[in-house]
Amino acid sequence: MSAEMFEDLEKHCFFKREPQPGELFRFTWEELTRPEKAAELLSLYGPGIKAQEPDVAAAYFGSWLGGLCTALQHSVSFHNASFRLEPDNVTIQGYRNGSHTAFGFLLEDRETVTVPAASREAWRDSLLQSFYGLHLRPLVESVASAAGVDPGMVWSAPVTRIHYAYDHWLESARDSEHRQTVEEDFRYLLQLGGEHFGRKRNPLDVKFRYVENPKDPGEKWRLKASCCLAYRTGSGHGYCYTCPRLTAAEREEKKRAMLAAAGS
Template structure:
């Protein structure tokens, strides 16, 4: 009976991860890359992913695909965070249980995460705080930390820049899930569990001198909505290192005040 309940819960939860966090169950018809996260710890597999993805985004080198892909990994982190708060449960996000797939969807490249064992859930046995710390430590210390080190080495970047992409994405998704929460109880749990991520995990879990997700954001004026503010990115996504006319993002921390004002005028002109 207990096993049947857990399997039903896993099925319902996986459906939500598919709808909101880019999880998939099968190989996409237009998939061109399928690799386990554990394989990306090896340089040749990391290089292969960055080269293949880089062609889609017209990258000038392997650095932009590394930062872009790290943003996608932020969805993986946000998904586990959602599981903890929504269901008091967690899927196994160990490197060997997750495959990432690169495929085309509506004319653009996307990544989908696929669980090999999508039925087994970890659930708290009395000590929810201790269980939560264990789940998050495994995700960040055993899956994300070595993965980002590998990607950073392949791209010639500091891993901190990749952690910044994850942080930017996670705070965005946190705000979205809070806005969509269907009860005050869920909203309170989402807030509490996100705070626990920042306070319960020490920097050494991430292999960084400081907690890479515990950040203080700066804000800039929203050019399209007078009186409103936009959160700046934690680190540069390197969009300017693609063969496009994108340049720096309006919320890029590398942009000077003068450059941002010039970009603001271009955005306003383009909106007319």
Template sequence: MQQSDCDKLERHFFVSRREMDNAVWSGPASELLETAQMSSLISVYARLLKAADLAPAATFFSGWLSGPALAVQYAMSVWNKTFDLSLNNLSVQLYNQDGYYRFSFMLNRWAEQDGPADEAARTEWRSSVLQDVYGNTLRPLLEAVAAASGVNVGQLWGQLPARYHYERNEWLKAAEHELLRRRIADDFRFLTEQLDPHVFGQAKNPLGVKLRLIEDLYDSERHVSIRSACCLYYRTEGGRYCYTCPRLKEAKRAEMRASMRAEAAQTKA
């Protein structure tokens, strides 16, 4: 894999091969399955978020976990490769960058694998890759977050679908040929519609939810997805309901939209 590919994984999906400066918490991902260790991470993060309790830190951290999972999806669809995202190969780092606390998921060693060229063999490979990522990495981590914070694990899974929908559309737009577009779409379809719900430990595939589209906050010609679950930002100091929050009343959403567009128009004038 080229350096530019590694840069893409770090910049866009928070997957790195280096230790981050200004880390305030770091540890092996495998140890986060222990309630005490996960509680330590969530407690530190909650304090930095100025949250009233652990719940917002739990939902925010779950949202960050979309990064490494999507990194595997991107590598699989765009490069026809995968890499080792097992808990034993992963370290979690919480660090300060320009006053904002971010997560980085460091790979302890780089181990990539090329996907098969044969379509039937690739279908089996894809299923194996995704079962491993969601069944052995994402699911245990989210269940550990739920145990440490008291937040329902379904709400934690609900932090992922909106970003998945956005990323899928962006990758399709950037694809340079039809074969790649078809592979991206097929791989996402398998993930959201065909991957067995038991892999997630859920009765239904939590990534297969239908998302409602609304006008973009600033541009009436664009649309964004309403999130499938509240991120609890309103329970942090100075927080509020997000524009795409499923709990936000439509009248309040329209008011927020009008206010932001008026402010943007004034800035341009």
């Protein structure tokens, strides 16, 4: 794997060159496909975010899994390469980062495979189908089982992160031809059949609603694809301004509170 490629994974996708100090726990991806190990992770992670129930820890952890999704998509679209993003090659570490618990992904083998130029689309299609259907799906379903929730809740957790990453990729595309490649690769991801996720439809293919940025009404923010359950932690955070559960009146009240805090 080139230095540039790994730097991208480090900067945007939570990958680490080596285990981080302040380790709280460490599991292989393969281990976490077993519900008893997933339950152990949730029990260790939950107190760090003051989760009131295991489903809250599952939702938060699901959001971190977006790092795996964006790592693969970025590698394909920006480097025309893939690496072994599979359960036997990834270790997931939880560590203390200031007052927060963060996750880091560690690779055993960093070797990459370059896309075959003559059959790029077939290679990409097979790669994404295998990643979601054979590798990520068992992990998501294991975490959901451990938390006692439907897997759809865990699948929805990283969706907003993935779509914001796509926005960034479009902005950082090298030229119009590369931008078209980024668009086509992402379009295929959203067109993957629901069977690869164990769902009736692709949970990543979401039509977002938007609200104005309280501090800049000319800018629009996506409403999250699902509630992150922050209101069910002991942090006092409450609902996010972009939570889809808020009514218009509740969001307006949240807006006033945010503006008041910014002006104090």
